[in-house]
Amino acid sequence: MSIKLDQVVKVFGTQRVLDDVSLTIAEGEFFVVLGPSGCGKSTLLRLISGLEPLDGGRILINGREVAASGLHLAPEQRGVGVVFQSYALWPHMTVAGNVAFPLETAGRSRSEVTRRTEECLATVELTRFADRKPADLSGGQRQRVALARCLAQGASTILMDEPLANLDPHLRGAMEEELSAFHKASAATTLFITHDQREAMALADRIAILWDGRLLQADAPEVIYRRPRNRHVAGFIGQGSIVTVRVTAAEAGTAHVRLGKAGQDVACVADTQPGTAALLLRPEDIEACGDEGAQLCGRVERSVYRGGFHEADVAVEGLDAPLMVRLAGRPAAGERIGLRLRSGWLLPA
Numbered sequence: 001m002s003i004k005l006d007q008v009v010k011v012f013g014t015q016r017v018l019d020d021v022s023l024t025i026a027e028g029e030f031f032v033v034l035g036p037s038g039c040g041k042s043t044l045l046r047l048i049s050g051l052e053p054l055d056g057g058r059i060l061i062n063g064r065e066v067a068a069s070g071l072h073l074a075p076e077q078r079g080v081g082v083v084f085q086s087y088a089l090w091p092h093m094t095v096a097g098n099v100a101f102p103l104e105t106a107g108r109s110r111s112e113v114t115r116r117t118e119e120c121l122a123t124v125e126l127t128r129f130a131d132r133k134p135a136d137l138s139g140g141q142r143q144r145v146a147l148a149r150c151l152a153q154g155a156s157t158i159l160m161d162e163p164l165a166n167l168d169p170h171l172r173g174a175m176e177e178e179l180s181a182f183h184k185a186s187a188a189t190t191l192f193i194t195h196d197q198r199e200a201m202a203l204a205d206r207i208a209i210l211w212d213g214r215l216l217q218a219d220a221p222e223v224i225y226r227r228p229r230n231r232h233v234a235g236f237i238g239q240g241s242i243v244t245v246r247v248t249a250a251e252a253g254t255a256h257v258r259l260g261k262a263g264q265d266v267a268c269v270a271d272t273q274p275g276t277a278a279l280l281l282r283p284e285d286i287e288a289c290g291d292e293g294a295q296l297c298g299r300v301e302r303s304v305y306r307g308g309f310h311e312a313d314v315a316v317e318g319l320d321a322p323l324m325v326r327l328a329g330r331p332a333a334g335e336r337i338g339l340r341l342r343s344g345w346l347l348p349a
């Protein structure tokens with residue numbers, strides 16, 4: 001089922017927690033909403049699921065209005081499954097009972113309920129906890145029960161609020177793969193909320209960046225990373241440096257810029273004009289080299305070992321911010337380094 005938000009507004013007290021949010025999630029899409037703590041992610045999910053009324057705009061699920069001025073369909077009338085950060089398990093039921101519950105209420109045969117419950121528990125590696133109560137599980141295990149219940153439900157639209165937040169890293173990776181596989185197999189429209197960009201990149205067909213109640217950009221992960229729409233998105237996703245440059249010419253998505261002593265062609269939006277602009281350089285846009293062939297030279301201000309490479313901030317004369325550069329060997333503090341640029345992205349004005 002598709003989900004459409006049309007100029008959605010949510011107000012708590014005097015705070016506009018969601019401010020004019022419009023987006024469309026296509027049927028079968030894995031759509032991730034990413035943003036810092038408090039930006040409104042959970043509220044967005046609660047509005048879609050029907051747990052919270054909206055204050056403006058409208059929400060459509062599969063073309064049917066489920067929330068609008070004077071209209072608020074109850075959660076059970078919206079046909080969406082929800083996996084919460086807080087699990088929402090039945091405390092009096094066993095793990096297996098929780099997973100079986102949606103199947104039983106859907107009137108499945110006993111043998112099918114048993115089979116499907118076992119499959120879903122195996123998927124989340126909880127088979128041996130089937131007879132425990134939720135209270136006797138760790139937070140991460142409870143989360144996996146909630147996921148298994150959602151898998152069992154077979155909902156065609158699933159909303160997930162940080163479902164992997166409390167898991168160990170190794171289980172997290174495994175659950176990401178499970179989720180991807182489940183998504184491919186079920187083709188369920190999935191709205192997934194997280195503040196973890198690595199997780200968003202790994203799972204999403206498209207990522208929406210929510211910032212202070214506003215939707216800044218919704219695009220494929222590669223586009224969000226390579227062509228962020230503004231500084232907030234550029235700084236929130238991935239790593240890199242933003243420096244002020246002078247655009248001397250621009251045509252058909254390529255701009256020639258001057259930064260310090262260097263000239264470089266970089267990618268830009270079509271209507272870029274000559275003048276001052278902000279250039280995003282990801283670490284892979286910059287190569288360290290000897291003095292010969294260097295476009296820029298700088299001195300290492302700071303470096304950190306990141307496993308496999310050293311990440312250095314290199315101060316370059318004429319630039320208003322240091323460049324983040326990845327180096328194979330550990331640089332000495334103050335070491336002089338030559339740099340070559342490969343490309344960059346001019347942030348839209």
Ligand SMILES: Nc1ncnc2c1ncn2[C@@H]1O[C@H](COP(=O)(O)OP(=O)(O)OP(=O)(O)O)[C@@H](O)[C@H]1O
Nearest residue numbers: 012013017035036037038039040041042043044195
């Ligand atoms: N019931 C409520 N009453 C008043 N304010 C609320 C309520 N629920 C949320 N808020 C406020 O709305 C803002 C957005 O909250 P929300 O839970 O949607 O953020 P979030 O992006 O999911 O954050 P986190 O990643 O920390 O879970 C926050 O400032 C929060 O304090």
